[in-house]
Amino acid sequence: MPALALWTPEDGVLGALAPLGLALAAGTALVIDLDPLGPHYPGSASLADLVAEGPRKADLSPSRRGVAVLRNGGVSPAAAANVVAALLAGWERVVLRLPPRPAPGPGTLPVVPVRLLLPGGLFPSDTRPAVYQPIRLPARLPGPGVRLPLPREGTMSALLGGRRPAAGDRWIRAWRPVWEVPWGR
Numbered sequence: 001m002p003a004l005a006l007w008t009p010e011d012g013v014l015g016a017l018a019p020l021g022l023a024l025a026a027g028t029a030l031v032i033d034l035d036p037l038g039p040h041y042p043g044s045a046s047l048a049d050l051v052a053e054g055p056r057k058a059d060l061s062p063s064r065r066g067v068a069v070l071r072n073g074g075v076s077p078a079a080a081a082n083v084v085a086a087l088l089a090g091w092e093r094v095v096l097r098l099p100p101r102p103a104p105g106p107g108t109l110p111v112v113p114v115r116l117l118l119p120g121g122l123f124p125s126d127t128r129p130a131v132y133q134p135i136r137l138p139a140r141l142p143g144p145g146v147r148l149p150l151p152r153e154g155t156m157s158a159l160l161g162g163r164r165p166a167a168g169d170r171w172i173r174a175w176r177p178v179w180e181v182p183w184g185r
Contacts, residue, residue, distance in 0.1 A: 002179060003094040005034075007104050008114040010123050014133055016041075017151075017159050018114045019097040023067045024164065025175035026093040030062070032084060033072040035099035042162035046073025050083045060090035067164075093179070110183035117141065131178055146181065148174045 006022065008015035016039040023029035032047060033039070047070050050059060062068065070087075077084075088094050098104055104111045113130040116123065119139040130145040141147055151171040158165040165172055 002092070003088050003096065003109050004178070004183065005096040005098050005104065005107070005109045005111045006114055007098040007100070007111055009100045009103065010116045011133075012100070014114060014116065015097070015100060017156065018131070018133075019095045020067070020069070020159050021148075021172055021175045022112075022178055023069075023093070023095045024172045026067075026095075026179060028062050028065045029067055029093035029095055030087060030091045031067065031069045031095045031097060032087060033070065033097040034077045034080070034084070035097060036072050036074050036076055037099065038072045038097060041069045041071040043069055043071060046071045046075075047080050047083065048073030048075035051075050051080050055083055055086055060086055062091060112178060112181075112183050117147070128184060129181055131175075146174070146177055 004022065006015075006019050008018055019031045019033075023031045031041075033041065034047075045059070050070070084096070096109065098111070113128065115125060115130045115132050117132040117134040117139045119137050121142070125142040127143050130143065131148060132141055132145055133148050134150060136150065149170050152165075152169070155165040155169050155171050
């Protein structure tokens with residue numbers, strides 16, 4: 001039951017796309033949005049629906065290979081805790097999308113900070129490993145972690161449109177090592 005929580009404090013678009021990239025890199029995974037103000041990912045059900053109605057057996061494990069995305073729907077992480085625990089138990093890989101504020105506190109799941117890689121130290125960083133998304137300006141990694149390539153326009157367009165990017169996409173491939181890093185808890 002590998003599960004990772006992604007926290008993206010600086011950029012809303014990166015915060016919406018990063019969980020999809022990590023899930024697609026796993027092959028089969030569930031993305032659960034824990035941000036009540038999160039993006040309106042496509043799909044017929046939301047986490048709020050599962051909390052209100054209870055999860056069905058089909059919700060608790062993958063029925064086929066691929067990525068499933070569960071948008072939030074306006075429910076707090078605390079109210080969804082039991083449903084999230086049931087989903088974590090049934091899915092082999094789970095990506096939890098955390099809200100950008102406040103910063104996550106200690107918990108039972110590893111938290112992966114996803115940071116914009118900007119020159120000049122505009123945003124504070126620390127010594128914990130992180131995933132870094134560069135922009136078109138050159139910048140050095142401020143600490144340990146995984147450096148992503150710039151995503152292709154087609155990759156961003158596909159993900160924003162609720163579609164899978166082209167097979168072998170380099171931005172998606174670059175997420176694979178994130179599953180292997182010993183992220184702090």
